[in-house]
Amino acid sequence: MSRDFNKILNYSLLKISLIPLMLWLISTLVFILLRVAPGDPVDAILGSGANEASRELLRSKLGLNESLLNQYLTFINNILHLNFGESLSTQEPVFNIILKSLPASLELGIFSIFFAILIGFPLGFLSIKYKGKKGDYIARLIGIASYAIPPFWGAMIVQLILSVYLRIFPIGGRFPIIHSQPNITGFLILDSLIDNNIVYLRDSIYHLALPSLTLGFLLSGIFSRSLRINLDKTIKSDYVKAALTRGITRRKIVFNHALPNSLLPIVTIAGLTIASLAGGALLFEVTFSWPGIALRLYEAITQRDYTVVQGIVIVTSFLIVSLNLLVDIFIALLDPRIEY
Known part of the structure; x- marks a missing residue:
């Protein structure tokens, strides 16, 4: 047992030691790409009609008149001290922008994954139960359609039907603009519960329902197809056939033996999906005007806005x-079976 623990500890330490290298590579790549991209942040702030003296003063203030090497060294030094600078357009600290925007993306991502599993797992079970029959084809068709639909297009269609025509859900936003939203942790549902405010809780869920359900449905095909493939492969294995010959019911075999062994690949997929949503679904947040970190990145x-883009990319990375x-x-x- 101690040997296994040491192996896992060494494996974890090896993985952790790679994080600084990966973040350095990502940060360097972002720095280079932003500097070689066309356009000038000074023009974005002052406009192309500003006089040269104002432009040079702002360029000096932002450090853009220094050499790229000095800019890069300053950039890395600031990151090491968790100083992401200030927004070029609003002068607000980038760290504050991230702290205000990230909870919205995480809240949307958590509920979207919940709905994706809630939709995808039953479809996967239905596909296995009626394999080769009508139910299988319907479940697979729904899974393929959900996976193939572009998120921004699916979001616009849902908005058009449920928000514009039927007026069931708000078309966008995270909270009614007529109310001042609770601000304790940044997670509105949790803040509403802490504040014991039923009205805020209702409004938070009301605004979250449509984007999270839509994104959950669009992600459900990943889970349904993965569950179907892995469960079907496990059911065909020798130990399942041996259990069937001993008279164990198929239901017990599926839930007690086949399903647990099928969940490992799904855990991997779920982890990668959650990780990808940590930075928000860019076009999805833009479509729903969801004030998350992806929408803030798009605006930057x-x-x-160099500093905001750099800060958001580094934190989400x-x-x-x-x-x-x-x-x-x-x-x-x-x-x-994992080798450390």
Whole structure:
């Protein structure tokens, strides 16, 4: 047992040691791409009609008149001290922008994954139960359609039907603009519960329902297809056939033996999906005007706001790398076949 623990510990430490290298590579790549991209942040802030003296003063203030090497060294030094600078357009600290935007994306991502599993798993079971029959074809068709639909297009169609025509859900936003939203943790549903405010809780769920259900449905095909493939493969294995010959019911075999062994690949997929949603679904948040980190990133890109783009990419990269690390360690704990 101690030997296994040491192996897992060494495996975890090896994975953790790679995080700084990956973040450095990502940060360097972002720095280079933003500098070689066409356009000038000074023009984005002052406009192309500003006089040269104002332009040079702002360029000096932002450090853009220094050499690329000095800019890069300053950039890396600031990151090491968790200083992401200030927004070029609003002068607000980038760290505050991220703290305000990230909870919205995480809240949307968590509920979207919940609905994706809630929709995808029954479709996967239905496909296995009626394999080769009408139910299988229907479940597979729904799974393929959900996976193939572009998120932004699916979001617009849902908005058009349920928000514009039927007026069941709000077309966008996270909270009614006529109310001041609770701000304790940044997660509106949790804040409403802490504040014991039923009206805020209702409004939060009302605005979250449509985007999370839509994104959940669009992600459900990943889970339904993965469950179908892995469960079908497990059911065909020798130990399942042996259990059937001993008279064990198919239901017990599926839920007690086949399903647990089929979940490892699904855990991997779920981890990668959650990690990808840590930074938000860019076009999805833009379509729903969801004030998450992806929408803020989109706004920063259009405004040529270097510091905000850099800060958001670095923080979301750290979240994605960390979540992938946790998934790797979790799978290593569950699967004894993993070599450390």
